[in-house]
Amino acid sequence: MTWSVGIDIGGTNVRVAQVDSAGSVGCVVAEPVDGERRGGAAFGQLIDMVSELITKAGGEPPMGIGVGASGPVNPREGLIENPYTLPEAYHGCVTKSLADVFGVPVRLENDADAAALGEAWMGAGAGAQTVVCVTVGTGVGVGVVRNGQIVRGANGSHPEPGHHVVDPAGPPCYCGARGCVESLASGDAIVAEAARRGIEPSCSSAAEVHAAAATLPECRRIVERSRAVLALAVRNLVVLFAPDVIVLAGNALGDPEAVLAAARREVAKYTLGPAGGVRLSLSPLAGMAGCIGAARLVAVQQDAA
Numbered sequence: 001m002t003w004s005v006g007i008d009i010g011g012t013n014v015r016v017a018q019v020d021s022a023g024s025v026g027c028v029v030a031e032p033v034d035g036e037r038r039g040g041a042a043f044g045q046l047i048d049m050v051s052e053l054i055t056k057a058g059g060e061p062p063m064g065i066g067v068g069a070s071g072p073v074n075p076r077e078g079l080i081e082n083p084y085t086l087p088e089a090y091h092g093c094v095t096k097s098l099a100d101v102f103g104v105p106v107r108l109e110n111d112a113d114a115a116a117l118g119e120a121w122m123g124a125g126a127g128a129q130t131v132v133c134v135t136v137g138t139g140v141g142v143g144v145v146r147n148g149q150i151v152r153g154a155n156g157s158h159p160e161p162g163h164h165v166v167d168p169a170g171p172p173c174y175c176g177a178r179g180c181v182e183s184l185a186s187g188d189a190i191v192a193e194a195a196r197r198g199i200e201p202s203c204s205s206a207a208e209v210h211a212a213a214a215t216l217p218e219c220r221r222i223v224e225r226s227r228a229v230l231a232l233a234v235r236n237l238v239v240l241f242a243p244d245v246i247v248l249a250g251n252a253l254g255d256p257e258a259v260l261a262a263a264r265r266e267v268a269k270y271t272l273g274p275a276g277g278v279r280l281s282l283s284p285l286a287g288m289a290g291c292i293g294a295a296r297l298v299a300v301q302q303d304a305a
């Protein structure tokens with residue numbers, strides 16, 4: 001069966017996966033983001049990882065390469081323009097860099113959009129018309145897919161519902177707001193809040209804060225706050241998009257079932273939802289939605305990209 005490379009570049013980790021034309025994941029190469037590979041050369045780590053994947057996959061060349069990257073990105077130009085969460089070696093024209101080395105078509109989208117495409121194709125949104133995917137990791141990414149196409153803003157831009165404000169008195173964010181969803185509920189936000197409160201022993205990851213919540217009241221308050229913010233964010237996404245399904249994903253959700261339950265309680269209060277209701281679901285794709293959606297970019301042309 002033919003296959004494509006699906007690349008998911010988050011703020012912390014990179015995953016490169018073999019995805020066949022039916023959407024099944026084969027070999028995977030995963031590493032922390034490393035901007036120093038090949039002496040800091042542009043996209044040196046990606047080139048190494050894709051080479052390793054092709055070898056693992058048996059040497060058969062892929063049809064193409066799809067990239068979902070932590071934004072801002074410019075899909076039309078194939079540019080990653082993210083100085084906020086990615087190192088220097090990850091800035092620039094990723095599509096040209098990979099196409100020059102591997103000789104296949106390369107497509108780029110925002111990682112939140114790629115994850116939403118993955119869910120709409122193979123995950124909790126399969127068969128649904130309008131799918132919203134909320135990925136809580138280093139940041140909070142939200143992608144919307146309607147009829148298999150990424151929902152875009154002006155000039156092909158990526159709307160940023162992960163940066164809508166839920167508490168104007170909240171902490172500042174690089175997006176220019178105070179109290180946006182990402183500033184309160186992302187993995188980075190959880191770690192920053194633990195540091196601000198001077199919690200000892202110090203927690204250097206969201207997973208540590210979530211684990212400590214069982215014994216430390218201060219950590220429990222941070223986790224409960226982020227959960228309440230995510231529930232409110234899901235409700236706001238229902239208000240704005242009236243989707244068929246909202247999928248929750250990402251490695252910084254903490255207790256995913258508890259977040260899902262809180263979101264359901266919040267959405268149940270809304271009296272103006274679409275007929276038939278909105279289905280809320282955890283991702284069934286075990287962290288691979290971004291890779292699957294990125295690989296989908298090779299087969300299905302996206303409008304205005």
Ligand SMILES: [Zn+2]
Pocket residue numbers: 162163173174175176177180181182183
């Ligand atoms: Zn923000």
